[in-house]
Each structure stands twice: as structure tokens, then as C-alpha cells.
Amino acid sequence: MSIAQSLVGIVQQEMAKHGVTRLVSVLVRHGALAAVVPHALEFAWQAVTQDTPLAGARLDMEEVPVRLRCSSCGKEFSPEECDRLMLIPCPSCGEDLGHEVLEGKELYIENLEAE
Numbered sequence: 001m002s003i004a005q006s007l008v009g010i011v012q013q014e015m016a017k018h019g020v021t022r023l024v025s026v027l028v029r030h031g032a033l034a035a036v037v038p039h040a041l042e043f044a045w046q047a048v049t050q051d052t053p054l055a056g057a058r059l060d061m062e063e064v065p066v067r068l069r070c071s072s073c074g075k076e077f078s079p080e081e082c083d084r085l086m087l088i089p090c091p092s093c094g095e096d097l098g099h100e101v102l103e104g105k106e107l108y109i110e111n112l113e114a115e
């Protein structure tokens with residue numbers, strides 16, 4: 001619920017900045033590690049926008065793949081699976097611990113359509 005509320009806050013600021021009042025759609029990009037459950041976020045979005053000028057706007061979501069940098073050789077790679085992020089062997093040297101997460105944790109608004 002709190003993610004949806006902060007999204008609403010950002011959307012309202014952006015709309016005020018651009019002098020628009022009717023929101024058509026929002027595109028949110030979220031990293032595969034950001035612990036966002038699209039259905040849950042959509043549900044929360046509908047709940048917090050209900051009875052506001054944002055009601056009825058479409059919430060689109062796009063997942064950003066995880067990118068890691070090997071802690072040992074520095075190679076950047078995207079794991080197929082990221083449930084067990086702790087033990088993903090580097091495709092280049094096989095190191096499986098301590099990789100740096102370059103992408104995959106973020107959550108941000110990519111685009112707003114309003115009029």
C-alpha cells in the first residue's frame with residue numbers, strides 16, 4: 001500500500017508541474033528484486049486513487065531485469081533466475097558470492113500520460 005501511496009504523491013507532483021489534471025496512464029518500471037507484486041500494486045493503486053482525480057487511470061508495469069557485476073573478475077551479467085541471488089555463478093570465472101547489484105532493485109515512474 002505504501003508503494004502505491006508514494007507513486008500517487010509523485011504523480012500528483014508531476015501533474016501539478018505540467019499543469020494537467022486528468023491522468024490517463026502511468027508506466028512504472030520495477031526491478032526484479034524490488035519485491036513488487038504487480039497484481040498487489042495494481043490493487044493498491046486502485047484503492048488509493050479511488051475518489052481522487054486519478055481514479056480510472058491505467059497503471060502499466062514493466063519489469064527491469066537484474067544486472068550483476070562479478071565481485072571477482074568484474075564481468076557484468078544478467079542471471080536467468082534471481083530467486084537465490086546469493087549463489088549465482090559468474091559466467092566468466094565461476095565466482096558465486098558478493099556480486100554487486102547494478103540494476104534490479106529500483107522502482108520508478110518511467111512515463112506519465114495526462115491531459
Ligand SMILES: [Zn+2]
Nearest residue numbers: 070073090093
Ligand atoms: Zn567473474
